[in-house]
Amino acid sequence: MASVSLPARTTAVLLDIEGTTTPITFVKDVLFPYIREHLEDHLSSHWEEDECKQDVHLLKKQIEEDIKQNRACPVHTVDQTVHTDEEKAIREVVEDVLWQMAADRKSTALKQLQGHMWRAAYTSGRIRGEIYPDVVPCIKTWREHGLKVFIYSSGSVEAQKLLFGYSVEGDLLDLFDGHFDTTIGAKVDAKSYERIAERIGCQPEDITFLTDVTREAKAAEDAGMNVLLVVRPGNMELTEEESRHYNLITSFCHLQLTAHT
Ligand SMILES: CSCCC(=O)C(=O)COP(=O)(O)O
């Protein structure tokens, strides 16, 4: 795959995580199973704490919104092993979260709870954030050339900071100038990219966005950003039209900084 030149106008690089900096398998085979395995215990042991109450409140608001918008919702089953109101409430939250995860929903409510649950896994050393080997050296080079580097992921800002703060390559948080999650808007909505540019303090045209998902690429492009599609093992196959339309890279090293001396 040929190298791609970074436009002279680019002053900031915006990076997706899953499928871009990090293998999809890390998210699907390590992070998500951790949530499924520990969800009920987490809710039972933190149920009375403010953070958990806020997470549950957000999830309930999300269900109300889904019902209002006629979106599909989980059907709660009658569980004979459940005795108290608290147990019943916890069971309903568990069913909702598992249902959202099975549908790979990117709701802020789900992502906030996941971020809070992963905290214990990362800080105890049970999980370490996986990063493709080209990511760190390339970001260091970009920064030496004066570029700013930001993250935009559906994972909550807290989850992003855990992944890079407790990564297989150590604490990488100094590599980034800022983090964005779905609290700024969905990744498939062009308005989110306009808001990010505003927050960074530049025009969308000054930003190059790297992602593996074409719907995100289109939204960023509609907002005016320069976009590169990242092709990594296990990422979603691109159609011929998508492969023709977008600049593709299989490694961050394929990004040439010829105009950034
Ligand atoms: C930030 S770690 C968790 C990854 C995650 O939950 C997710 O949905 C990944 O989304 P991305 O926007 O990084 O593809």
Ligand SMILES: [Mg+2]
């Ligand atoms: Mg992605």
